Amino acid sequence: MVRAGSITYPFTFASGQLGRTPTWREAVGGARTVAVITSRPVAALFPEVLRAIAQAGPRHIVVEVPDGEDAKTLGVVDRCYQALAQAQFTRGDLVIALGGGTVTDLAGFVAGTWKRGARLVHAPTTLLALVDAAIGGKTGINLSSGKNLVGTFHQPERVLADDTVLPSLPARELRSGLAEVIKCGFIAEPAILDDLPDPARTVSQQSERYLRLIEMSVRAKAQLLADDVADRGPRRHLNYGHTAGQAIETASGFTLRHGEAVALGMVYAARICELLTGAGGIVCDTRDVLTRVGLPVRLEAAVSFEQMWELMQQDKKVSPGRPSFVLSPRRGTATLTTMPERTTAQAAFDDVLRPG
Ligand SMILES: NC(=O)c1ccc[n+]([C@@H]2O[C@H](COP(=O)([O-])OP(=O)(O)OC[C@H]3O[C@@H](n4cnc5c(N)ncnc54)[C@H](O)[C@@H]3O)[C@@H](O)[C@H]2O)c1
The missing domain is CATH 1.20.1090.10 (Dehydroquinate synthase-like - alpha domain)
Structure with a gap:
């Protein structure tokens, strides 16, 4: 469990859980619509995860955002809002962040600001996001004048950690995650x-x-x-x-x-x-x-x-x-x-x- 002040949420670690429908059935709870925010390369790497989410029950939309830091812009935030508006997304609906720290930072911001706070689940796919970005509720958007200058605190209601995402990571991304591990x-x-x-x-x-x-x-x-x-x-x-x-x-x-x-x-x-x-x-x-x-x-x-x-x-x-x-x-x-x-x-x- 992670405690963030008065809020406590599970950090569940289970190999292969992201590709299983029951994981998502439990995570979805009473949501009528689920919006998966992810990037194209991540979506291509994990089709079984998108399939498991689709089979979990509620109507779902996939919002594909640019890969890497290009996702963390106000323009992309606006595109996500438009997709949620079109889906008539409510505060009781669920945003799922599937990706590395850039996706969890962006999706966290979108969920945290949509109608003053929609539900959020993180499914981190990089080592860096697993050990750091998906935990603690910080969200961040970059401006040309600096990194992460715009953001909110918005805690996920659970973090689904799954080590089967790690073997596909390029060595450079793995090392990048290890820097946050070493920092700890x-x-x-x-x-x-x-x-x-x-x-x-x-x-x-x-x-x-x-x-x-x-x-x-x-x-x-x-x-x-x-x-x-x-x-x-x-x-x-x-x-x-x-x-x-x-x-x-x-x-x-x-x-x-x-x-x-x-x-x-x-x-x-x-x-x-x-x-x-x-x-x-x-x-x-x-x-x-x-x-x-x-x-x-x-x-x-x-x-x-x-x-x-x-x-x-x-x-x-x-x-x-x-x-x-x-x-x-x-x-x-x-x-x-x-x-x-x-x-x-x-x-x-x-x-x-x-x-x-
Ligand atoms: N909110 C926080 O507390 C917090 C903490 C630390 C870092 N961050 C933020 O996290 C971001 C960095 O995150 P990152 O290093 O995960 O970068 P990232 O999200 O850009 O992912 C790195 C690359 O790995 C690819 N990828 C993702 N999962 C993969 C997988 N399983 N296999 C192969 N490739 C995969 C992505 O497509 C991307 O190209 C920064 O913007 C940083 O500011 C936030």
């Missing part, structure tokens, strides 16, 4: 960092290990958000690596995957921590862990300090004088500090990120 290791659950998968082996060859990692990451996230749904206290620790990471992701024009950018953001936060506390070895440890699973530890995209710095100021969690920058001085621990001064921020960038 640094801020809360150090055992994760000693149990990382071997990138030379497939998911199926080390499925037990993936199940352990998913379980530890979900538990860590659930604990941090339980009493801080609105992101004013410990939940902010989950933003480790994200202040710089999301800025780098946006500045790269989304050529970097979300997790790759978060990996670079964690290297950067590690250097900031060293500069602020005088401690040593944090960057080295961070790079060592990230390298073990093949995540980037040096910035290769053409992103300047100025671009990153400007975008960091627009991070919605940053407000002057308030602690919002996350440090992990030791594996398994996190603290919040105010945004570093520009000179420190620039020094850290030059030390660990400057391309070339």
